[in-house]
Amino acid sequence: MTELPKTRVAVVGAGFSGMSAARKLHQAGIDVRVLEARDRTGGRIWDPLLEDGRTVLLGGQWIAKKQTRMWTLGEEFGLTPFTTVRTGDMLVGTNPGAFRIPQKLPDDIELDMVISELETMAETVPVDAPWNAPNALEWDTQTLHTWIINRGGPELLRKMDNAIMGYMSLPEDVSLLHALFYTRANGGFGSLFSMGDENAHDTHVFAEGAQRITEGIYNELDNRVHLNCPVYAINQNKEGVHIEGGSFSLEAERVIVAMPPALCARLHFKPSLPAARNLLTQRTHMSGRGAKFVLMFTKPFWRENGLCGIYVSETGTVTIAIDATPDHEKWAVLAGFVSDKGSGKDLMDLTQDDRESAIIELLSSAYGEQIREYVSYHEHDWAGDDLSRGCVTVFSTSAWTSYGSALRKPVGRIHWAGTETATEFPGQMEGAVRAGERAAGEVLAKYLG
Secondary structure, eight states: OEEOOOEEEEEEOOSHHHHHHHHHHHHTTOOEEEEOSSSSSOTTOOOOBOTTSOBOOOSOOEEOTTOHHHHHHHHHTTOOEEEOOOOSEEEEEOSSOEEEEESSOOOOHHHHHHHHHHHHHHTTSOTTOGGGSTTHHHHHTSBHHHHHHHHHHHHHHHHHHHHHHHHTOOGGGSBHHHHHHHHHHTTOHHHHTOOSSTTSSOOEEETTOTHHHHHHHHHHHOSOEEOSOOEEEEEEOSSOEEEEESSEEEEEEEEEEOSOHHHHTTSEEESOOOHHHHHHHHHEEEOOOOOEEEEEESSOGGGGGTEEEEEEOSSSSEEEEEEOOOTTOSSEEEEEEEOSSTHHHHHHTSOHHHHHHHHHHHHHHHHOGGGGGOSEEEEEOSTTOTTTSSSSEEEOTTHHHHHGGGSSOOBTTEEEOSGGGOSSSTTSHHHHHHHHHHHHHHHHHHHHO
16 A cells, blocks of 8 residues: 655545645645545546537536636636627527527516515525524425425426526425525526526536646646545544555544535444534435536537537426527537436436437427537546546535534534535536635635634
8 A cells, every 4th residue: 555645634535625625725725635536537527528629518517607716717717708698599408409599588477476586585584593483493494396396286397397407407306495595505506597688697617627627736736646546444543643545544633525525425434423413424415417418519510500509408408508608609509407207217228329429319309400510429427427427516404504514613623525515506517616715715714813
């Protein structure tokens, strides 16, 4: 077993949260080492470069100007943001086929009233302590699905389903309290339901891929990031922390664990973690949300037909596709997601080649035969990725009110990061950065006072 050089602070996880924490410590003069199970940095952000120079964005990619930390980091590392808010009509899938509608739809009085009602409820939820909301127990013991059905029935659920799945998970999986917390911390329900305008939750993408940021931090840390080093056990005592992997060990004074709570359950801790923290990891899980796919073309041909590039379907195998073509237009992109339920699950049982054929067949009935002129197809099933097991962390019923206070609370020399611990933009790259910097701040307070 290789014994890595002793360090003051170890960070477990080289995603945006872990790398942001390590960078803040390094800049403060604290010796730090990062342990990462993958052979790359970035975590759930993965932007491989093809041999011909194209970049494929297979993980999280969207940001907005109000996500100031990510915007600043993009500028710092020389990345080029472009907007995915396009002019033109949207396509609504009818499986097969599609019909066109304007992006700015007529007001839906019922939907607007429900969103307003949810916004009012969310305003009472403290983002740093959702369990202290006046109606926390009532909201945390029912799912978002139950609330919507009781409020407006199946038709209302149909109107809201896609947006909810796109940001959180299946409505039947999500605690109503978690939905209220999550949307308030991410700018509100209104922003999640606004597509095609600059007030939407997601408006911009870095042409080079956001993963270039974690790669830039990797270079700054100068051999202090150890890839292919999955951590299995964290043991702590009065003197420090002993971390073990399959082929290495590391001694540190403190450790920041930058992993989703559900994945923390795979680690062995000695002494055992407090019961509330252990039970929290069992009441949270990773959302599936199907696979993400990327279709690349020589040009965004749909724009010639007056389309903005957005395709949505409430019942099909593909829930949404979006024009994610960089401004330089050296290549064109449709990025989409396979549904996490119904026929989408059947699609995920196919081989990748058969799934590709099925997606092309479906989209050709919407965009036209030009879709078959794609240059390349790429996909990644994040739920099937053993080191991620999904996209966004979901809090099940009673998770917040029973165990939520353990989410960020340090356990001895162990500190918690990860986008799930953020109070602003949780579930996003922005939240990951803020959470990592917050955890680093906790450690710095111990050393610097």
